[in-house]
Amino acid sequence: MSEVADRIKEIIKPENLVYAKSPVLNDDIMHYCPGCSHGVVHRLIAEVIEEMGIQEQTIGISPVGCAVFAYNYIDIDWQEAAHGRAPAVATGIKRVMPDKYVFTYQGDGDLAAIGTAETFHAVNRGENIVMIFINNAIYGMTGGQMAPTTLVGQVTATTPNGRDVDLNGYPLRITELLAQLPGAAFVTRQSVQNPAAVRKTKKAIRKAFEIQAMKKGTAFVEVVSTCSSGWKLSPVESNKWMEENMFPQYPLGDLKDSSRADADLYRIKG
Amino acid sequence: MGELRLMKGNEVIAEAAIRCGCDAYFGYPITPQSEIMETLMAHRPWEESGMVVLQAESEIASIHMVYGAAGSGKRVMTSSSSPGISLMAEGISYMAGAELPCVIVNVQRGGPGLGTIQPSQADYNQATKGGGHGDYSLIVLAPASVQEMHDFVILGFELAFKYLTPVMILADGVIGQLMEKVELIDQRPRWTNEQVAEISGNWATIGKSASRKKHIITSLELDSSIMEQNNIRLQEKYSLIRSQEVRYEAISCDDAEYIIVAFGSSARICQKTVQIARKKGVKVGLIRPITLFPFPEKIIAEYAAKVKGFLSVEFNAGQMVNDIRLAVNGKTKVEYFGRMGGIVPTPDEVETALEQKLLRG
Amino acid sequence: MAKVRGAVVVDTEVCKGCNLCVVACPTQTLALNRNVNNKGYHYSYMENPENCTGCTNCAAVCPDSCITVYRAKFEN
Missing domain, CATH: 3.40.50.970 (Thiamin diphosphate (ThDP)-binding fold, Pyr/PP domains)
Known part of the structure; x- marks a missing residue:
């Protein structure tokens, strides 16, 4: 036993460090529930900011929803937006400070329900911003009500018998719609339920920030996520439920990877 | 120039x-x-x-x-x-x-x-x-x-x-x-x-330098004791604004027996009304609030002790008249005249209202 | 022959016992402790430390960034 303990002591030395929390993350304990995808995505954003060396040039916009307090965790300047208005706030910031890195961090209710207009028009203008979209198919902060992305049959606090298309309409695949807009440069859908997925999502977020630097148009990263509390499952069960139910409706992968469209395609003849 | x-x-x-x-x-x-x-x-x-x-x-x-x-x-x-x-x-x-x-x-x-x-x-x-x-x-x-x-x-x-x-x-x-x-x-x-940094560098989100803490623009605070302090700070700011930033114009008020209170384009019409009334021998003055918040309540309260009445003239159903009444605090009569729906009253119309509501009323 | 050995350090007061690292660990190094932290969570710990290769999968999926990973090569 002591041999093992000695071995561990030998391994745990600064020169052997292979992973530690990014200094761009604050030490505050996150308010999220155990297993919440928000924490992972926050960490990935912080790591990208650290690796790109842009902590002093980045301004985040937090939404209304569980991630409203994102500003407590990532050590950059932040603005907290009204519900759904983060893309408009980001537009205001980016237009007056075009050389800064500006990103929004929004949930499905914020981005795809109350803020649909702001989302569409920011992307359609090709604002040089990054938009991070956490889609967990439920309203977490207000206690598990139906989201625009709630699946048909999914039970929530406001769809106690499951989402009914006759009553509630269909799950909104907003990311597919946004990929059609000429202002979008990079539109992708990722997840964070296992190490490989996490690494892919981090690459996508990094790419999104690099696209912003190149001023190629809007970079949009959806992360299909879990909400254990809202779904009333354990974090591990939530990941399984997500893979079985969310992924068929919200398939992973890049939906657009180019740059915003050439204006001449849309120009009048004379 | x-x-x-x-x-x-x-x-x-x-x-x-x-x-x-x-x-x-x-x-x-x-x-x-x-x-x-x-x-x-x-x-x-x-x-x-x-x-x-x-x-x-x-x-x-x-x-x-x-x-x-x-x-x-x-x-x-x-x-x-x-x-x-x-x-x-x-x-x-x-x-x-x-x-x-x-x-x-x-x-x-x-x-x-x-x-x-x-x-x-x-x-x-x-x-x-x-x-x-x-x-x-x-x-x-x-x-x-x-x-x-x-x-x-x-x-x-x-x-x-x-x-x-x-x-x-x-x-x-x-x-x-x-x-x-x-x-x-x-x-x-x-x-x-550099000027932005000098003027607003202690609160604006212009990028967090290594030497300072992050700036957060937010109206959210879930801790009630802090939120109350935030509200108190706002109210103190409004009190300061009330004491420092009141602006108004007083026209022909020195000898006035009646005062019209009107703002914006209404005040321009009422300026003519004052001339019409004075030609008829009625001593009318005009107070034109330039700041509606802070409202020029002090000057109105001062005149309340001297005049026989106020007439608030507004292109609405009578909104500012309530602020005048608060300032006058019952010391004299406060009446309202106005038109709605996009109708702009004439100076004569206002003068008639003045006679009906204050002189004869 | 050189062997890669790892070790993880869990910040037990930050850990919320979500179990995602335990599932993500390919070598069954991690488990949730029977004991709880000050918030009442069964925190993650190295139940089988000799298995750890320092692959960082646990840290990758950790929502609370409470895992630090070390890795070293040994000759025996």
């Missing part, structure tokens, strides 16, 4: 914004103020100074773009008319809560609802009592001339940054569409990044 021009009220808002070094304008078209954005777009100030002019997808988006840019320490403005201001109420409340400076122009039209595109002053209560949710006030400036449309853009930015609060220019369709001579200020440069 600055450059003299004959200009429309709405156009001069745009001209003054460019000349005073405004950094950005975000707006959405609505009658009767669309010339503001049209004039800005025609001037293309982004080519000269880098000033941003952007047509947003809605008034809601406009005000939140203003929020974002103002949070970056920039001098930002928007403009709209009554229904558009209702849509902006959310963002205005957030800006008051987050203590962000900006200038908002409301060229009022008649309501409620879609109402009419004709001039009105029916947004007095909305403007002076906050307009959105929560305990907050805006500084509200009421221009009565094209010159004041110009001057209040400049004054508005000064006050907005002095107190870190949104400032509203509450104009109406008459002043917006009126053409008058105006003296323009010379072009001033926009603030440099």
Whole structure:
């Protein structure tokens, strides 16, 4: 036993460090529930900011929803937006400070329900911003009500018998719609339920920030996520439920990877 | 002497914004103020100074773009008319809560609802009592001339940054569409990044340097004891504004037995009424509140002890009259006269109302 | 022959016992402790430390960034 303990002591030395929390993350304990995808995505954003060396040039916009307090965790300047208005706030910031890195961090209710207009028009203008979209198919902060992305049959606090298309309409695949807009440069859908997925999502977020630097148009990263509390499952069960139910409706992968469209395609003849 | 021009009220808002070094304008078209954005777009100030002019997808988006840019320490403005201001109420409340400076122009039209595109002053209560949710006030400036449309853009930015609060220019369709001579200020440069850092560097989100803590622009605070302190701080700011920033014009009040109180274009009509009444031998004066918040309650209270009555003349159903009554506090009679729905009363009509409601009443 | 050995350090007061690292660990190094932290969570710990290769999978999926990973090569 002591041999093992000695071995561990030998391994745990600064020169052997292979992973530690990014200094761009604050030490505050996150308010999220155990297993919440928000924490992972926050960490990935912080790591990208650290690796790109842009902590002093980045301004985040937090939404209304569980991630409203994102500003407590990532050590950059932040603005907290009204519900759904983060893309408009980001537009205001980016237009007056075009050389800064500006990103929004929004949930499905914020981005795809109350803020649909702001989302569409920011992307359609090709604002040089990054938009991070956490889609967990439920309203977490207000206690598990139906989201625009709630699946048909999914039970929530406001769809106690499951989402009914006759009553509630269909799950909104907003990311597919946004990929059609000429202002979008990079539109992708990722997840964070296992190490490989996490690494892919981090690459996508990094790419999104690099696209912003190149001023190629809007970079949009959806992360299909879990909400254990809202779904009333354990974090591990939530990941399984997500893979079985969310992924068929919200398939992973890049939906657009180019740059915003050439204006001449849309120009009048004379 | 600055450059003299004959200009429309709405156009001069745009001209003054460019000349005073405004950094950005975000707006959405609505009658009767669309010339503001049209004039800005025609001037293309982004080519000269880098000033941003952007047509947003809605008034809601406009005000939140203003929020974002103002949070970056920039001098930002928007403009709209009554229904558009209702849509902006959310963002205005957030800006008051987050203590962000900006200038908002409301060229009022008649309501409620879609109402009419004709001039009105029916947004007095909305403007002076906050307009959105929560305990907050805006500084509200009421221009009565094209010159004041110009001057209040400049004054508005000064006050907005002095107190870190949104400032509203509450104009109406008459002043917006009126053409008058105006003296323009010379072009001033926009603030440099260094100036922004010097002026707003202790709160603005301009990028967190290694030497300071992060800045967070927010109105959110879930700890009730801190939230109460935030509210108390706001109220102290409004008290300071009440004590420091009251502006009004008093015309022929020294010997007056009756005083008309009117703001904006209503005050111009009432100025003629004062002349008509005085020709008939009735000693009438006019108090024109220039700041509707802070309201010139002290001067009205002082005259309350001397005059036989006040007549509030408004293009609405009687909104400012309540603030006059509060200031007068029962010491003398306070009556209201006004027209609604986009009707602008004539000076004679006001004079008749004065006789009926105060002299004979 | 050189062998890569790892070790993880869990900030037990930050850990919320979500179990995602335990599932993500390919070598069954981690488990949730029977004991709880000050918030009442069964925190993650190295139940089988000799298995750890320092692959960082646990840290990758950790929502609370409470895992630090070390790795070293040994000759025996």
